Amino acid sequence: MVSNFDFAVIVRSLPYLFYEGMTFTLTLTALATAGGIVLGTLLAMMRLSELFLLPQISAVYVNLMRSLPLVLVIFWFYFLVPYIGQWLTGASRPIQVGAFMSCVVTFTLFEAAYFAEIMRAGFQSIPKGQVAAGYAIGLNYWQVMGWVVLPQAFRNMTPLLLTQTIILFQDTSLVYVLSITDFLGAASRVAQRDGRLVEMYLFAAMIYFVVSFILSSFVRRLQSRIAIVR
Amino acid sequence: MIKINHVSKWYADVQVLKDCSTSVSRGEVVVVCGPSGSGKSTLIKCVNGLERFQKGNINVDGIEVNEKNTDLPKMRARIGMVFQHFELFPHLRVIQNLTLGQQVVLRRSASEADQKARNLLYRVDLLPHAMKYPGELSGGQQQRVAIARALAMDPICMLFDEPTSALDPEMISEVLDVMVALANDGMTMMVVTHEMGFARRVADRVIFMDRGEIVEDSSTGDFFDKPRSERAQHFLSKIFSH
Numbered sequence: 001m002v003s004n005f006d007f008a009v010i011v012r013s014l015p016y017l018f019y020e021g022m023t024f025t026l027t028l029t030a031l032a033t034a035g036g037i038v039l040g041t042l043l044a045m046m047r048l049s050e051l052f053l054l055p056q057i058s059a060v061y062v063n064l065m066r067s068l069p070l071v072l073v074i075f076w077f078y079f080l081v082p083y084i085g086q087w088l089t090g091a092s093r094p095i096q097v098g099a100f101m102s103c104v105v106t107f108t109l110f111e112a113a114y115f116a117e118i119m120r121a122g123f124q125s126i127p128k129g130q131v132a133a134g135y136a137i138g139l140n141y142w143q144v145m146g147w148v149v150l151p152q153a154f155r156n157m158t159p160l161l162l163t164q165t166i167i168l169f170q171d172t173s174l175v176y177v178l179s180i181t182d183f184l185g186a187a188s189r190v191a192q193r194d195g196r197l198v199e200m201y202l203f204a205a206m207i208y209f210v211v212s213f214i215l216s217s218f219v220r221r222l223q224s225r226i227a228i229v230r
Numbered sequence: 231m232i233k234i235n236h237v238s239k240w241y242a243d244v245q246v247l248k249d250c251s252t253s254v255s256r257g258e259v260v261v262v263c264g265p266s267g268s269g270k271s272t273l274i275k276c277v278n279g280l281e282r283f284q285k286g287n288i289n290v291d292g293i294e295v296n297e298k299n300t301d302l303p304k305m306r307a308r309i310g311m312v313f314q315h316f317e318l319f320p321h322l323r324v325i326q327n328l329t330l331g332q333q334v335v336l337r338r339s340a341s342e343a344d345q346k347a348r349n350l351l352y353r354v355d356l357l358p359h360a361m362k363y364p365g366e367l368s369g370g371q372q373q374r375v376a377i378a379r380a381l382a383m384d385p386i387c388m389l390f391d392e393p394t395s396a397l398d399p400e401m402i403s404e405v406l407d408v409m410v411a412l413a414n415d416g417m418t419m420m421v422v423t424h425e426m427g428f429a430r431r432v433a434d435r436v437i438f439m440d441r442g443e444i445v446e447d448s449s450t451g452d453f454f455d456k457p458r459s460e461r462a463q464h465f466l467s468k469i470f471s472h
Contacts, residue, residue, distance in 0.1 A: 133317035137331035138307025151321050
């Protein structure tokens with residue numbers, strides 16, 4: 001049965017799969033992770049602050065995002081972002097942001113909700129006395145955050161943040177709903193064109209597995225290396 | 231230096247401080263003692279604004295702690311504080327624990343902050359440990375680093391919140407020695423502690439608190455020899471019964 005397979009199709013399409021597909025997948029993963037962690041950290045700070053309404057706003061945002069399917073959000077933003085852009089800039093037409101920017105915005109906003117929950121746990125893992133000690137030497141709120149709380153919270157949460165990044169890496173394949181050529185999209189196109197579905201999808205699965213596996217073992221190694229001595 | 235006037239504080243409906251008034255003059259060493267839950271830690275944390283209070287006022291060197299437009303970070307930078315659980319920053323080296331506030335708050339240059347930090351580490355006999363992380367030190371050593379960290383800011387007074395309560399017995403004296411030296415140098419100190427030996431040796435006054443009230447506020451000699459209140463007598467008899 002295996003003799004019916006044509007694995008040469010993989011070799012032939014490698015440049016297309018990686019230069020176009022994987023580049024998109026990795027760029028989107030990297031940008032959304034960076035944006036998601038920044039926004040998620042701010043959301044977590046809002047959630048834990050004692051200022052008027054900020055915790056509620058953050059909670060509503062996080063819970064809303066976490067209760068919507070990602071595919072729906074991708075769709076929604078693709079059609080909505082141009083109008084939001086128009087509304088924000090006061091332009092006369094919807095702003096065309098392109099599928100890529102739309103994806104970056106969507107994944108950043110969506111993943112921020114998950115990163116926010118991780119960072120919230122990270123903040124809560126820092127003893128209250130650490131904050132008090134920061135204030136006691138004269139630091140203000142932002143300085144306590146920047147010098148005392150965030151460095152420790154990030155270190156405690158790095159494994160979880162990376163695990164979430166692996167999930168994000170896999171989730172990026174959902175951009176197929178916008179017919180964007182990410183890694184899976186590229187594989188899918190070749191598969192349809194050459195009628196080599198089994199070979200291409202097997203290969204795609206293998207690549208996703210290998211990348212995720214390498215990242216996971218990296219996380220495990222990191223976990224033991226960066227632990228703070230208490 | 232520190233004036234505490236009719237301070238009351240509530241956690242929801244529970245009153246934890248009841249109309250507390252006292253003061254600490256320049257160069258004075260005042261020990262605050264009392265049974266656990268008597269509000270002594272809360273009172274000392276009110277002095278540098280780590281805890282808010284609802285009634286009364288506290289004035290440190292002419293600055294009102296509870297006033298809205300008081301620059302709390304600026305005020306706290308001038309008041310050293312030492313905590314029960316040390317609260318050194320575990321992700322920073324010992325020396326960095328001492329330079330952080332100097333550089334970020336006081337805007338001292340790296341070399342100036344470093345020099346100051348090394349001098350202080352030498353003073354608390356920990357210079358060889360400068361490049362270690364706090365987690366590599368014993369409890370007594372960590373607490374001495376914490377004292378040095380507070381001193382690095384050139385404070386006008388020092389607050390100690392049960393500095394020896396979390397220490398193994400054999401490490402208590404090394405921390406107390408540093409505090410005694412500090413007191414002898416003329417530092418203004420407010421110390422919450424159960425170490426009555428320390429109180430007798432260096433305190434000018436002893437404040438005894440119970441259930442959120444200042445029950446007794448007298449000179450050290452008077453407090454130990456002829457405590458007026460029954461509660462203080464009871465407390466002392468318990469402490470010295472062994």
